[in-house]
Amino acid sequence: MSTSGWEIRLSSTKSIPYFFNVDTKQSTWEPPSEFTDEQVKTLPGAKEYWGKPNQIRASHLLVKHNESRRPSSWKEDHITRTKDQAVTILEQHQSEIDAALNKREKFGELATQHSDCSSHDRGGDLGMFTRGQMQKPFEDAAFALEVGEISDIVRTDSGVHLILRTA
Ligand SMILES: Cn1nc(-c2ccccc2)cc1C(=O)N[C@H](Cc1nc2ccccc2[nH]1)C(=O)O
Numbered sequence: 001m002s003t004s005g006w007e008i009r010l011s012s013t014k015s016i017p018y019f020f021n022v023d024t025k026q027s028t029w030e031p032p033s034e035f036t037d038e039q040v041k042t043l044p045g046a047k048e049y050w051g052k053p054n055q056i057r058a059s060h061l062l063v064k065h066n067e068s069r070r071p072s073s074w075k076e077d078h079i080t081r082t083k084d085q086a087v088t089i090l091e092q093h094q095s096e097i098d099a100a101l102n103k104r105e106k107f108g109e110l111a112t113q114h115s116d117c118s119s120h121d122r123g124g125d126l127g128m129f130t131r132g133q134m135q136k137p138f139e140d141a142a143f144a145l146e147v148g149e150i151s152d153i154v155r156t157d158s159g160v161h162l163i164l165r166t167a
Pocket of ligand 1: 062070080082116118119120122126127128134135138156158
């Protein structure tokens with residue numbers, strides 16, 4: 001598979017890298033599936049985004065509760081569920097993901113439908129981040145994951161999360 005015409009650009013709204021083909025004008029958030037990791041790293045623009053040391057990429061599914069730092073979201077103006085109720089909801093999502101054939105796909109579907117984070121419309125994708133950018137419990141859990149791995153339930157001031165490391 002030729003990588004000709006493909007490059008990595010930064011999405012203006014979400015400062016998330018995406019893949020653009022200057023010849024065909026195709027654009028995609030994920031590298032074209034036929035590209036090897038090595039080919040992705042040779043694309044124009046790759047050095048700036050994949051080259052940064054100690055940078056990872058992750059998606060998450062957040063369920064907020066009445067003690068959350070900001071107990072509202074795109075879904076509910078005023079979130080009143082308790083922390084225990086939020087954990088129970090997240091455990092139900094965790095069971096669905098565990099039972100799914102394609103866990104990454106199921107994770108993205110559930111995050112899009114149910115995450116209380118504004119990243120829900122990107123399947124929960126938070127883009128690339130380094131240590132020092134996210135709340136500590138989230139950072140420690142995300143950096144402890146292997147690429148493709150999903151965390152257990154993680155508690156932060158924002159609520160309770162499942163995290164999928166994607167890069
Ligand atoms: C840290 N972050 N990145 C995005 C984001 C990233 C890419 C595209 C759209 C939104 C949203 C947020 C964010 O703080 N969202 C908060 C909820 C939240 N709290 C978090 C704590 C840790 C990690 C992610 C988190 N998301 C909100 O919507 O109330």
